[in-house]
Amino acid sequence: xxxxxxxxxxANRAAIAGAAAISGALAAVLLLPLVxxxxxxxxxxxxxxxESVAQVGWPELAAQxxxxxxxxxxxxxxxxxxxxxxxxxYGALSLLGSGLPPVNSGHNSxxxxxxxxxxxxxxxxxxx
Numbered sequence: 001x002x003x004x005x006x007x008x009x010x011a012n013r014a015a016i017a018g019a020a021a022i023s024g025a026l027a028a029v030l031l032l033p034l035v036x037x038x039x040x041x042x043x044x045x046x047x048x049x050x051e052s053v054a055q056v057g058w059p060e061l062a063a064q065x066x067x068x069x070x071x072x073x074x075x076x077x078x079x080x081x082x083x084x085x086x087x088x089x090y091g092a093l094s095l096l097g098s099g100l101p102p103v104n105s106g107h108n109s110x111x112x113x114x115x116x117x118x119x120x121x122x123x124x125x126x127x128x
Contacts, residue, residue: 033052040056062096068124069101080124081102081116081120082101082102082104083116083124084103085107085126086105089126090105104116
């Protein structure tokens with residue numbers, strides 16, 4: 001069998017396209033919320049990509065923190081702040097925590113967005 005340069009180029013392109021498709025499908029399953037939350041713990045995804053489970057329960061977290069904030073005495077609410085342990089909690093509360101006190105975190109680069117004022121308090125701590 002004789003191979004030409006043109007036939008090798010076609011074969012190369014097909015191999016690259018196939019590898020890209022497989023890589024894209026694998027990345028989608030690992031990184032996008034395609035697997036139902038109820039089935040996530042029965043898959044190897046959390047072991048491969050631990051951040052996948054850090055995104056579960058955000059609405060419940062925001063609701064729980066809102067309950068704590070609502071229970072603060074009215075005089076304390078204007079100076080109240082929330083400090084989270086992780087950027088995942090920070091993101092959850094920033095995105096879903098409507099009406100919450102300001103959210104802060106020292107995790108990774110969230111510290112770059114500022115720290116609570118020196119006179120802030122009470123502080124609602126959110127951590128695992």
